[in-house]
Amino acid sequence: MDQPWPDTSGLPQTPDIPDTPLLDDELPPDHHSGFVAIVGKPNVGKSTLLNHWLGVKVAAVSSKPQTTRSRLLGILTREDAQVIFVDTPGVHHPRTALGDYMVSVAESAVPDADLVLLMVDLASPLEPNDQHAAALVQRFVNVPAILVMNKIDALDPSQQEARQAAYRALGQFDREVVISARQGTGTDALLEEVLRRLPLGPRFYPADQLTDQSERFVAAELIREKVLENLRHEVPHAVAVMVTDFLERDNGVLYLAATIFTEQESQKGIVIGARGSMLKRIGSAARVTLEEFFGQPVYVDLWVKVRRNWRTDPRSLRELGYG
Numbered sequence: 122m123d124q125p126w127p128d129t130s131g132l133p134q135t136p137d138i139p140d141t142p143l144l145d146d147e148l149p150p151d152h153h154s155g156f157v158a159i160v161g162k163p164n165v166g167k168s169t170l171l172n173h174w175l176g177v178k179v180a181a182v183s184s185k186p187q188t189t190r191s192r193l194l195g196i197l198t199r200e201d202a203q204v205i206f207v208d209t210p211g212v213h214h215p216r217t218a219l220g221d222y223m224v225s226v227a228e229s230a231v232p233d234a235d236l237v238l239l240m241v242d243l244a245s246p247l248e249p250n251d252q253h254a255a256a257l258v259q260r261f262v263n264v265p266a267i268l269v270m271n272k273i274d275a276l277d278p279s280q281q282e283a284r285q286a287a288y289r290a291l292g293q294f295d296r297e298v299v300i301s302a303r304q305g306t307g308t309d310a311l312l313e314e315v316l317r318r319l320p321l322g323p324r325f326y327p328a329d330q331l332t333d334q335s336e337r338f339v340a341a342e343l344i345r346e347k348v349l350e351n352l353r354h355e356v357p358h359a360v361a362v363m364v365t366d367f368l369e370r371d372n373g374v375l376y377l378a379a380t381i382f383t384e385q386e387s388q389k390g391i392v393i394g395a396r397g398s399m400l401k402r403i404g405s406a407a408r409v410t411l412e413e414f415f416g417q418p419v420y421v422d423l424w425v426k427v428r429r430n431w432r433t434d435p436r437s438l439r440e441l442g443y444g
């Protein structure tokens with residue numbers, strides 16, 4: 122029989138974007154602020170760019186498509202501006218209720234944004250999902266858009282011109298830029314382009330806040346990242362992670378318990394591995410990344426449970442934060 126759900130009543134929900142900006146008398150009169158949605162097909166490097174700009178990994182990144190499943194704000198605060206980046210799931214043709222949710226998250230980020238970055242992968246040819254993402258962006262003509270061509274480091278230079286021409290034909294853009302989010306090439310210049318397009322405005326979030334999501338959410342995402350990194354084929358996509366305990370111990374160690382949900386018993390076996398070897402590997406990798414994020418020793422306690430077909434069950438999706 123499936124395990125009961127952990128008690129999630131104490132978990133913070135994703136807050137809505139605030140309507141009322143914070144007042145800050147110290148800000149210069151020409152302070153700019155705004156929301157910048159990063160949109161594109163899966164695996165183009167949206168979350169990598171967000172992490173790069175924040176200087177901290179808050180968003181899960183992996184070589185598997187459809188890593189990001191929820192909206193995540195990355196807040197960059199400077200003296201002269203506050204940029205609120207909106208990381209979104211990759212736009213694709215969904216096959217599950219989870220996929221429907223993911224694409225709807227990406228779609229809903231565009232109309233509320235002050236600027237959209239449509240990201241494409243220069244290292245691979247244009248695909249229908251690029252057109253799907255571009256159509257979504259172009260639907261909102263009043264939101265300015267920059268075409269961000271990523272992964273220049275992985276492109277054969279002889280192909281650059283043809284690739285850029287193909288991606289440029291995706292639509293009308295305010296500007297196009299070529300970057301490597303992984304290596305940080307062109308990202309400062311892109312940030313300046315972004316800042317130039319933001320309206321005058323105050324800070325919406327406190328200067329020391331990095332994201333709208335809770336520490337529990339970020340921890341669950343970073344654990345899921347390790348599942349994605351270590352497992353293959355369909356298994357990583359059938360996994361959801363929920364942090365069930367998060368406590369600061371007297372000895373300065375952060376104790377974190379999390380449940381990894383799979384859809385089938387066989388997937389549970391794969392996540393655990395022979396004599397627990399895979400779960401141990403996921404836990405060790407997660408600990409390293411979590412210690413970097415929290416800046417303190419972390420103890421990770423992982424559990425694996427089956428929740429049948431959670432990706433197609435509306436109640437399960439809601440309980441796991443996808444809906």
Ligand SMILES: Nc1nc2c(ncn2[C@@H]2O[C@H](COP(=O)(O)OP(=O)(O)OP(=O)(O)O)[C@@H](O)[C@H]2O)c(=O)[nH]1
Binds near residue numbers: 162163210274275
């Ligand atoms: N070579 C190269 N790889 C990159 C670059 N940026 C990102 N990547 C890699 O591309 C893969 C996908 O990166 P993500 O940041 O997870 O991509 P995403 O667009 O957020 O993907 P989804 O969340 O699935 O939509 C990872 O393996 C990254 O390391 C880059 O500039 N150059």
Ligand SMILES: [Mg+2]
Binds near residue numbers: 167182189
């Ligand atoms: Mg992502």
